[in-house]
Amino acid sequence: MELELVKRRENPLLQREEVVARIRFKGGTPSRREIREILARQLGKAPSNVFIRRISTDYGKEEATIMAMVYHSRAMALMIEPKHIVRRNEGGEAA
Known part of the structure; x- marks a missing residue:
């Protein structure tokens, strides 16, 4: 798997970095967990x-x-991210 960062934008108000990346893979699309790691x-x-x-x-x-959001702290992420996005990323719901 190969990951290439396309765009990075710092958002100081929300204490996060907004990232657009492109991933190349063989076979099926990787899981959210693999991409997060x-x-x-x-x-x-x-x-x-x-x-x-x-x-x-x-x-x-x-x-x-x-498209991903990279937070400076987990507490801030849990305050801002919608609950369904948190569940998808934590494995509680099918992506």
């Missing part, structure tokens, strides 16, 4: 502070565009 490792953050908002894959392609 790879993105967190690349950005030097804890996976618990990374929340994947959207994974967009074109039919038949082995690449996806990811």
Whole structure:
């Protein structure tokens, strides 16, 4: 799997970084958990502070565009992120 950061935007008011990335993979689309771990490792953050908002894959392609929010603290993330996004990222709901 190969992850490429396309766009990074710091949002100091919400204490987060808004990231757009492209991931190339073989086979099926990777899970949110796998993408969170790879993105967190690349950005030097804890996976618990990374929340994947959207994974967009074109039919038949082995690449996806990811929109993620990377928070400075987990407490801030839980205050801002919608509950369904938190559940999806924490494994409580099918993505």
